[in-house]
Amino acid sequence: MWRGVDYYPEQWDEAFLEEDLENICELGCNVIRIAEFAWHLMEKTEGNYDFSFFDRVIEKAKEKGLKVIMGTPTATIPAWLVKKHPDILSEFEDGTVRTFGGRHVYCFNSDVMYEYSEKIIRAQAEHYKNEDAIVAWQIDNELGHEDSDICYCPKCRCAFQGFLEQKFEGNIDKLNEIYGTTFWSQEYNGFDEIPLPSKTITTHNPALRLDWERFRSESIVKFANFQTALLKEIIPDAVVMHDFPGGGLGKHVDYSEVAKNLDVVAYNNYPVWGGQKEPLPANEIAFGLDYIRGLKRENFWITEAIMGAQGHDVTGFAPRPNQAKLWSYQSMARGCESLMYFRYRGATKGAEQFCYGILDADNVKRRKFHEVQGFFNEIKNYEKELSAPVKSEVAIVYDYDSLAAFRIQRQSFLLDCEAEMKKFHKVFFDANVPVDVISAGSTLSGYKIVILPQMIIAKPDFQKQVKEFTENGGTLVLTFRDFVKDENNNLLFKKVLPVDFDEFAGIYVTETESLQEGQEFPLAGEEDFSCTQGEGGIFRDLLSVTDAEVLFRYNDVFFKDYAAVTKKKQKDGYVYYLGCGLDETILKQLLKKMVDEQGIVSEHSTDGVEIVYRESEDRKIKITMNHNACEVQNAGVTLAPFECKVEEVRK
Template sequence: MYLGVDYYPEHWKSEMLEEDLNNIVELGSNVIRIGEFAWHMMEREEGVFDFSYFDNIINEAKKKGLKVIFGTPTATMPAWLAKKHPDVLGEFEDNTKRVFGGRRQYCFNSKTYYKYTEKIIRELANHFKNEEAIVAWQIDNEFGHEGSDICFCNECKESFRKYLREVYNNDINKLNETWGTIFWSQTYNEFDEIPIPAKTITTHNPSLRMEWERFRSLSVENYAKFQVDLLKDILGEKSVIIHDFSGGYFDKSFDFSKVAQHIDVVAYNNYPVWGGQKEPIPPHEIACGLDFMRGAKRQNFWITEAIMGAQGHDVIGYLPRPNQAKMWSYQAMAHGCNSLMYFRYRGATKGAEQYCYGIIDQDNQKRRKFYEVQSFFNDMKQNEEVINSEIKSEVAVIYDYESMASFRIQRQSFLMDYKQEVYRLYRPFYEKNVNIDVIPSYVDFSMYKVLLIPTMIVFKNEVQEKIREFVKNGGKVVFTFRTAIKDYYNNLTLGQFNPSFYTDLIGGFVEEIESLQEGQFVKLKGVNEFNGIEGSGTVFRDMLKTTTAESLFKYNDEFYNDLSAITLNKFGKGEAYYIGTGVDNNLMDLLMSKIIKEANIESIESESGVEVVKRMVNTEEYYFVINHTSDIKSFNEVRLNPYESKIIKK
């Protein structure tokens, strides 16, 4: 287990190093994370490499017993590279070139940037390949963050056309037929006529835009793999390669899980609150992000940036209350993090991150935050066996990159937000303290009891068959509105009721649809076992006619009261639920409690705002108990002060 800080010694006078390292050791750290933003220090002029500064840092760290995580510096290119080769800079949608400044300005498809990436990584890795203090190598920093996943430069355009030639076997007629380009006279004679989906009148073909989303994801994945392969070639297969993923995993134009397949350990930069936020995101949303990171490789992960102070670039956000940031670190460990670094040791006094406050502020004094970190590290060291234990889940949320992309392309409702539909399903299980895996649609999910499948609008035959078999064999699946509407190419399917190729599984079909807007709600009325219960729906509504399914709730209005909003169908040994609208929390709690009970899933009762995560070490039970509130709470007669967290043995 690695516990430590993100340290940027190059930001400070050299005479501060000894005291800084002593303080870092006093915290209880055993590792520092360095180097990812220091390309210019390593190569001040093209081809002139000098790693002596970091030789000294690592040597001094070793004297203190500290290990090192070293980052490849490609997220922040040197100014001389941008000046000499402006083609490496990405472009915005209007073809305005990104100027040097900020970070992550490069294009993922720049051949020139690949060349310079290879040079710096080869020199860096060869220089440090025998350095035993380096326990892991981080590639780049937060791929795709802050809009850097998208570029509209000419190199991307040519690479996109090359990608299309490969996908469609150089057959332009096949592409035209698949995309339906006869519509609006968009038929292409040659691949070099195909545009990238920059701003135009009305909108681009949805199939083109879907292929663009796949291409964007592949661009990031290829660049990540390029760095991993370089490092493995030099350092050996036993070397540990990580990447620190940002948040926004449901909104980015690349599939985090695909990049995760190429690295050894998933790392996550966990920011429950950021600049301009008046309060943190809800605890269940934080937890979902942690479960997503654990699910990317189905193994424990690292936090490479945990916050302790207020954060922001230009606008400062909410200040974590005493013990609240420590509580978020406990929550991370509860959900599968087994190594954690705080961002950052000392807040910057110059540059763009002056308001990203660290463990120590610019006054350079040890105060509350320092001792909170020290206390947390001490707690974790005493519970390392618990922290490294496996998390076993009987419930999984299944997400799908193409479905996320399809809603980016055609939102359908101004209220549609893919991640909120994930949270709508995730929250009731979280609040019952049920362990949940958040995993991509292409992996095996046969071992679970319940699958939660939010708005999987794009259907794929292989995924549908896996889900069908899962239900046949006794599993329970929960679909929500707009399921299986689009094919792989983002087209509707002629002659198919929605959800396409699923009507037997859900025991019905969608008769009518409606997009709901701000302030618009539909009323729902319970039938059969839910008779007398009322609720509401938002965002969208699929209005269902049942064939073999039982109706649980119907729409309560004068025109559509004969159509179902929520159905349950027996299929094989299992069951398929279809929730046709964005139902309110009370109704969702009621439905999910039914599923938890009938699937015999272990849940743990706790006070509102108290999260409990069970872990097993051999035959012994332990509980992470986390108070997310500013009130005094308790669990099993254990008192929890505001934002206090504990690991207790049953």
Template sequence: MLLGVDYYPEQWPSHMLEADMDRILELGCNVIRIGEFAWCRMEPVENQYDFSYFDGVIAMARKKGLQVILGTPTATPPAWLIRKHPDILSQFEDGTPRAFGGRHVSCYSSVPYRAHCAQIITHLAEHYKNEPAIAAWQIDNELGHEGSDQCWCPRCRAAFHNFLKEKFNGDIQALNQTYGTVFWSQEYDRFEDIPLPSPTITTHNPALRLDWERFCSENLRSFAAFQADLLREIIPGAVVIHDFPGGGLSKHVSYADLAACLDRVAYNNYPVWGGQKEPLPPSEIAFGLDYIRGLKGENFWITEAIMGAQGHDITGFLPRPNQAKLWSWQAMAHGCDGLMYFRYRGATKGAEQFCYGLLDADNIPRRRFLEAQSFFREVRPYEEALSTPVRSEAAILYDYDALASFRIQRQSILLNCQAEMKRLHAVFFQAGQSVDVIPASRDFSRYKLVLAPNMIVTDPDFAARLKAFVAAGGVAVVTYRTAVKDRDNNLVFGKTIPVDLGDLLGLYVEESESLQESDCIPIVGETGGGSAGVFRDMIVPQGAQVLWRYDDPFYRQYAAITRNPYGQGIAYYLGTAPDQTVLEQVLTEAMARADMERLDLPQGVESMLRGEGDCRVRILLNHNDVSVHALGQALDPFQVKILPL
């Protein structure tokens, strides 16, 4: 189990190196993560490579018994490279270049940029290919973060045209037919005339915009793949990782496709960030961890865990004593089996001076240092249990094209796919049930229950797999705005909604309404009344049992929530976003029909099972700032208990 810190030795005087390493060992670490922002130190002048500084750092780490995760420094190209090739800088939508001085400012379509990345990676890998202290190689840093997942420069436009030529086999008329460019007289004679979907009067063609989203994703994926392939070519057997930032479901890049290039997925976990009055709810932190685990369906590493307050310009909430330690345990409970704190010592210069580390600028160990030390000490005995896979009985499915479709045409100002997934996930969280968050393209036949929320773009293959899952005895929960569009982001002529799923769900949708409020319409069911909002489908049952019906004057004839037996299983349809009480009732029933256990947990208490056989444990976490009792255990504020089973 790798346990350690993110260390930036180049930011400190060299005479501090050995004392730092000794204290890192005192902390309980066995790994340091270095090098990801050090291009100017590694290649101070073009073609003059100097790894002597990091030779000393790595030699010292080896001497002390510390392993190393070494980053490729491509997220921050040096000033001399931008001076020579200013067009490496990516551009905003209005064509303005992003200024040198931040990070992630390079265009991934830039040939000179990729060429210089290849050179620095090649020299770095050749230099360290026989270094036994290097446990893994991290490519770049937080790809797609902070708006770097889109560039609007002429190079990207040309690359986008090539992307479209390849997709349509050079047939411009096939593109015209697919996009329906006869609308608004947008027919093209050549690919070079196709615009980027930058701001215009009204809006661009939705099919064009979806292909732009796909291009942006592929551009980043190919950049990651090129680095990973180069490292493996030079160092057969190299462990290649990447540190994903949060918010992946809202990025213009498919994290799952990028993760396919990697040996290990890593995650930078920030339950609280600058300006936040309070941390994310515990269930949302858990959702982020489950999503990261789902990228490869495997355990993962945390490359940036926090202990102090964070922020670039505006800082925020300081984690309470033992709260950040609890977040570290929560990560381990959800499939993390290696964790590094960001950072060993807070910076005194540069943009991250207020991203507080384990040590402050005064270099005196205090609470945060001791709290991290205690976590490392307490987690090691459970390495065997935490190294086993997480076994979930339920899965939430998502689709990159569908998420992009809602970015393109949101329909309701309140419709937020990621928030809706988190809302569904939170019900399982409160029931003590683990959930995998996975791409819909993955095989989901082994689960007892799957949820398909707001999957507006689908295809016949997905419909067939979902039907087979339910027919074999599975339970499915499908929500409004699912199976509305085809893979090109177009409505489907001649088929009712939900497309190809009407027989599974036992219904069709006659009309739909976008609601700009939550809980604004009454619904009624066997257990009484409730409310719903955001969006609603007017459901006409075709065999489905009506569980809840709309109760406003004009639409009482339509169902709101239904249940339909199909084969040996059952399928639910939520035609609207019901209030929390109704949602919990429906999902609790679905869990019961899937024969899933539901724990009686107090609000803010989390339970996760880890391990197999004789080393199976329950991890019980109290996210509350007050003492509680749960499952027969007394828990102090932010306390974690590991219970052998």
């Protein structure tokens, strides 16, 4: 278990090094994370590599018994490189070139970026390939973050045209046919005529735009794989990881694809950031952790855990005493097995002066220092349990192409695909049922309930896997806007909805509509839900039933004959169809029924109290976390504000 801090010794007088490392050891750390933003320090002029500064840092760290996570410095290219090759910079949609001065200002399709990145990484890896103190290599930093996943430069247009030419095997007529370019006279005579989908009158072709989204993702995946392969070539046994930012489901890159070739997935966990009035709710923090764990369905690292207020230009909410410590416990409970705090000391210069660290600029040890020290001293006692895999019987499945399809055609002002996933997740979170948030490329083995919120793109191979999962005893939950389009983002002729799942679900969609605020509609329960009344909204599929059981009907004057929620037995399993957005009361009752049908264990707890169990071969522990800013009672136990209790329980 690595316990550490993000340390930027290059930002301080080297005379502080000895004292800093002693303080880091006093915190209970065994690792430091360094060098991710230090390209210029390593290569002040082209081809003149100098790693002497970090050599001294590493030697001092070794003297203190500290290990090192070394970053490749490609997130922040040096000014001399931009001066020599200004076309390395990426462009905004309006054609404005991004100016040197921030981070991630390079274009992922720049040959120059690849050339110089290879040179610096190769020199760095060759220099440190025999350094035993380095326990992991971090490639770049938060790939695709802060809109760096989008570029509209000429290099990207050329690369996008090449991407399409390869996909369609050089056959422009095939592209025209699949895209339906006869619409609005958009036929192309050659791939070099294809534009980037920047602003135009009305909108671009949805099939073109989905391929653009795939191209954007591939651009970043290739760059990540390039760095990983280069490090593995030079240091075959290197542990290669990447620190993913929050908000991964909204990026123009499929992080599950980035993760495939990494040894370790890491996460920068920011429950609160500058400008937020208050932190994210506990269930949303948990959702982010479950999503990161789901990238590889393996435990992960936290490379940036916060302790102080954060913000670039606007300073954020300061975590209350023990609140950030609680978030660290929550991370470990939900699959983090190594954790580093951002940052050891807050900066006095540069863009992150208001990203407060364990120590502030005055360099005085106060509450935050002792909170981190207490956490590290406590958490190391549970290393075996927290290193064991997290076992979840419920999966919420997302699909990058489907998320992109909703970015392209929103369809409803109220529909937020990630928010819909979080609604399901919250119900399980409140019942203390573990959940994995996984990509559609993952296996479904080991799960009892699988939920597919708004999976609008119908992919035959995945649909086959889902049907087998259900027939073998699983509970499948389909929702409105599932399986509406083909893999090219087109509607399918002579296919009823859900595409190729109408018979399997025992229903078909007769009509559909999008709703806005104030257009919620009543729902009436039947069978087990005959005493339940509630509301629906956002979207409404009018379901005609062939051989499914009706659980809820629309209870308004025009659509009483249509089902809203149905269930069908499929061999050993069940398939549910939720035809509209459901209020929390109905959703809770439905999911409780599914949990009970599958024999999944849940546990009641006081509002705001989270319970997680972890176990090794020898011991099982119960982690009880109070996310409330007040004292509460849970199962006869008093919990102080933001207190976490860990106890051994019978296996």
